[in-house]
Amino acid sequence: MTCSDPGGTCFCVSMGTGPVPDKGFDLALTELLDHDGHRFLVAPGSDRGEEVLDELTTRAAADEVLNAARTDRDAAREVGTAAAQRMGRSLDTNGLRDLLYANAENPHWDDVASRCLACTNCTLVCPTCFCTSVEDVSDLTGTEMQRYRIWDSCFTNDFSYLHGGSVRASLPSRYRQWATHKLAAWVDQFGTSGCVGCGRCITWCPAAIDITAEVGAIRSGEG
Numbered sequence: 118m119t120c121s122d123p124g125g126t127c128f129c130v131s132m133g134t135g136p137v138p139d140k141g142f143d144l145a146l147t148e149l150l151d152h153d154g155h156r157f158l159v160a161p162g163s164d165r166g167e168e169v170l171d172e173l174t175t176r177a178a179a180d181e182v183l184n185a186a187r188t189d190r191d192a193a194r195e196v197g198t199a200a201a202q203r204m205g206r207s208l209d210t211n212g213l214r215d216l217l218y219a220n221a222e223n224p225h226w227d228d229v230a231s232r233c234l235a236c237t238n239c240t241l242v243c244p245t246c247f248c249t250s251v252e253d254v255s256d257l258t259g260t261e262m263q264r265y266r267i268w269d270s271c272f273t274n275d276f277s278y279l280h281g282g283s284v285r286a287s288l289p290s291r292y293r294q295w296a297t298h299k300l301a302a303w304v305d306q307f308g309t310s311g312c313v314g315c316g317r318c319i320t321w322c323p324a325a326i327d328i329t330a331e332v333g334a335i336r337s338g339e340g
């Protein structure tokens with residue numbers, strides 16, 4: 118879906134991920150709601166998308182000139198452009214990977230940690246967080262064992278526990294790990310940022326911690 122109504126915590130334009138989908142979809146939809154009525158502009162992005170589209174009753178957007186110069190394609194472009202101009206947040210990604218690697222000892226990590234509750238909300242709502250842990254359970258007779266994979270978070274003390282203790286026992290090291298993995302190490306691992314700019318971690322943080330503000334503080338040297 119093309120986003121038509123970004124929230125105050127959104128910054129997908131900064132991350133190059135929105136508000137208009139440009140790849141990785143079968144069908145891309147843009148909702149149009151104006152004086153010409155309520156309708157969707159649909160664009161296929163794959164063979165599977167084409168197949169689905171063939172099954173539907175549609176009309177060709179290119180043929181629809183609604184008034185003198187404005188087609189549905191024009192209207193869809195306007196939706197994307199307007200959404201891009203209404204981002205609630207921004208994040209300067211210029212040199213961000215190297216900036217974070219160079220600031221592992223920045224005192225601002227302590228500042229964030231003094232506010233962070235280690236509640237794990239930010240990792241639970243993040244669409245790219247994938248960390249899990251393993252839990253073993255036995256029955257009372259000890260004859261049956263079950264092993265579960267469960268969601269986990271790098272904000273918990275146990276997540277980095279090895280024999281003898283946690284690798285990241287301090288809260289500053291856990292927030293730093295999360296932010297630096299998202300915005301720096303992810304690029305080395307997967308060739309892309311681990312943050313899509315959805316703003317969910319900002320929305321759901323009970324301590325009002327804002328990844329754009331914290332990284333901005335690191336960049337400006339306020340730490």
Ligand code: SF4
Nearest residue numbers: 243312313315316318
């Ligand atoms: S803004 Fe980035 S780090 Fe925060 S939840 Fe969205 S993708 Fe994850």
Ligand code: SF4
Nearest residue numbers: 233234236237239322
């Ligand atoms: S949601 Fe906020 S308080 Fe909770 S772990 Fe994340 S940064 Fe810390």
